[in-house]
Amino acid sequence: MFGLSLSTFRERWQLFLGAILTVVIGVALVQSSLLILISAAVPEIPAGLSEAAANRLRDGYTGAIVLLAMTLGIAAFLAVFIVSSTFAFTISQRRRDLALLRLVGGSRGQLRRLLLSEALLLGVLGTGIGVPAGLVVMRVQSWLLTDLGFLPDVFAPRWQDWILGVSAGVGIGVALLGVLSASRRASKVRPLEALRDTGAAARVMTFSRWFFGILFLAGTAALLIVAPLAGPDGAIPMSINAAITASIGLTALSPLIVPLVGRVLGLVLRPSTLGGLAQANLRDGVRRSASTAAPLLVLVALVLGMSGSLATISLADKEDLARTVTADLVVPSAGATAPGVAVASTEVTVPVVATISKHDKEKDDGTDALVIDADAYRQLHSRAPLSGSLADLHGMTVATTDYAVGDTITLRVGDQEQERRVVAVVAQAVNGGTDYLLPRDSVPPAALADGEAETFVKAAPGVDPATLRAALPGALPVHDWIERRASAHDSMNSGIMTVLMGLAGLYALMAVVNAVVIAAAARKAEFAAARVTGLTRRQVVGAALIESWAVAVIGLLLGGVAAAGTLTGIGAAMGKLTGVTVYAVPWSALGLVVLGAFAVVGLTSVATSLAATRPAPVSPVGARE
Incomplete structure (x- = not known):
């Protein structure tokens, strides 16, 4: 063998x-x-x-x-x-x-x-x-x-x-x-x-296609139900995995969907001779159409699902900050003293090491903590803790996104290892942020000096924030600070999408080209029969092009359905976290994928059909199988 x-x-x-x-x-x-x-x-x-x-x-x-x-x-x-x-x-x-x-x-x-x-x-x-x-x-x-x-x-x-x-x-x-x-x-x-x-x-629809199609679509529904109940760290991978499971499920069931979409497209294609031939080939070659549409389906699901998730998170973060930060200005340094300042909250980000106990084992987790003055912080940040109170944040205490009020955790701040009692549990940040809030009076001065500081400023009643801004070097209106913060995250997200979209696009490109080439190699006799009945070589190539574009439409539509599920899951998760449900459709990525799909499928179809129709039509028709 x-x-x-x-x-x-x-x-x-x-x-x-x-x-x-x-x-x-x-x-x-x-x-x-x-x-x-x-x-x-x-x-x-x-x-x-x-x-x-x-x-x-x-x-x-x-x-x-x-x-x-x-x-x-x-x-x-x-x-x-x-x-x-x-x-x-x-x-x-x-x-x-x-x-x-x-x-x-x-x-x-x-x-x-x-x-x-x-x-x-x-x-x-x-x-x-x-x-x-x-x-x-x-x-x-x-x-x-x-x-x-x-x-x-x-x-x-x-x-x-x-x-x-x-x-x-x-x-x-x-x-x-x-x-x-x-x-x-x-x-x-x-x-x-x-x-x-x-x-x-x-x-075409075998038992395994039915089984895995229904199984993965059911898994997609389960992920979308559970995703809103998880925080950002859990919702993001769940939503992206939902795109993967949805694409697998829809691919398995695509032989059922291809004929249905083909009938709809037939309303547009049937009036013309070439369109009618393409529609008939689409209906007859279900396995071929499904194999060509599958990589496009996965490409759209992954690219639009991931880019839409990142854009939705960024939008939710901006909406959340705009609602909860009540300051007028943000100064990129420690302290802000000037006439007209009603409240100034200096917040310093410092590195800490937390000792986490899991399964009777301890490990050190390096992360960041935000050092604050609790009274000033509460005046300029309107979101209340999930439990406990920031008013108790003084001395060897901590507010955290994890644990429960009354727990004790070990943090190493600077050169000091400290046992701290949890006095408040705060919501996890939408897009980044720190896991711990520490009172200023408990942090060593050396650690504060090494940290990155920002000061949130509220103007006194009757004081114009624009006038106050002129007296504070480097101060930004809070909406500009939000946009700059989002821009930094978006820059990292665009880097992620550059790598992952390039990867998914490369795989999809190879898969689509390969499927079209394999399909065309087996259609020489079919193309020859069409030419013998009166169609020219150009018409046969044109019918194949129309058919391939119809298959591309099917793949794009099914991929869009899978991506929509991802956006639904991540949007619901952000809504549960922030109280405002938002969705961001990545139109630029969508346009790029659509244009790329039509270009690749069209060029490959034309090239392979030209190669398949190069011999005289009598040769393939008369050849024995």
Whole structure:
């Protein structure tokens, strides 16, 4: 069987090219991301660095670690998804060849071993190319993360020998997982049914499609129900995972949806000859249309889901600050003394290390705390604690987003380790923020001197804030401060989207091109028959283009449905947290995805249909199967 697999690989390499490239990129990305992630998670701390400076250095890698973890998850998911969909489509295109193999004496087990051997060859080849490619990707990825501000300029990833085993496991594992379900399904089809394209061979909606489609859509509904009950740290991953589960569920059920959408599009396409032909092909080639629409569906779900979630969080943060911060001005320094100042609240962000006990084990967590004067803070921030009172925040006490009133926690502030009693539980910040509020009188002066200070100012009655601003160097109106703060977060979010959208777009591009190429390779006789009946070559290519664009519309619509679920979940979560439900639709990302999808699908369709119609129409029509 291995020799037969090798022969198939040599003769039909075009069918496997997209899957090989997917495995190569998957191996390269996983290898690169893991090496950078480990180097960032355990950075080299220069000798002689203070504890506070060391904590700041470690915190500087947090954004990169989160982004790399997301990259790893999405790369693994897309690699398995695209390889499996490619193999499923390839096997369906080869069902007659596989049926002949069964008719000449091949057993179901031998058929499965043949397909698994092909996957093994694909995985070995993809791993062999992906490992050296990963070294190049690591350099590019490190440069990109440094350029976007996620990593310091001095960062250098460290090579680990064990990564070779991980890369081999990823490449071969992705290939075998991708073909496992399709090989099992192909081995169950009776050979005569496959030859005649009847019975189980002609059935697109299999039991596994029904099962996984309903299962993942039910999982999506569960995630969207639970997401509003979690804080921002839980709502964001739940909502993004909802986009993934929704895209898998809709992809599994797409053979049901494609004909329905095709009928609707038929109202527009049917009046013209080419449109009518495209609509008939769309209705007849359900498996082909579903395979082409699947990567577009996932691309739209991920890109719009993630970008919409980040934009919604940013908008909710601005709305929340505008409602709860009652100051008129913000001064980027400690203290604000000038005639006309009614209340001034100086807030200093300092690094702290919290000792957290979980499962009878203790670990140190480096984070930030906000040092405040409780009376002034309460006058300029209207949000009340969830429990307890900030009036009790003095001495060795703390207000926190976690724990309960009366608990005792250990914090290391500067060089001092302190036992503090929780006197208030405050709501978690929407977009960043600190986990602890500390009273000023309990923080060492050296720690305050090393912190970053801002002073919120309220003008006295009858005093114009604009006049007061002129007397306070660097002061900003509070709405400008909110916009600047949001802009800083948006800059980081745009960096995240640059990396992840590029990753998702690259995978989708390969998958779409591969699906269109595989489909066109099997349609030479169909195109020739259309030309023999009177259509010109240009008309056949035009009908194929219209059909491919209709499939793109289907993928975009289904992906939009999955992304809408993500926005619903994150919007509801932000509404529960802030009291105001907002949604931000990423129109620019949507426009870019739509234009890119139509361009890629259209160009690939035209190129492949031109190649398929190059021979004289009599040759493919008269050729034996």
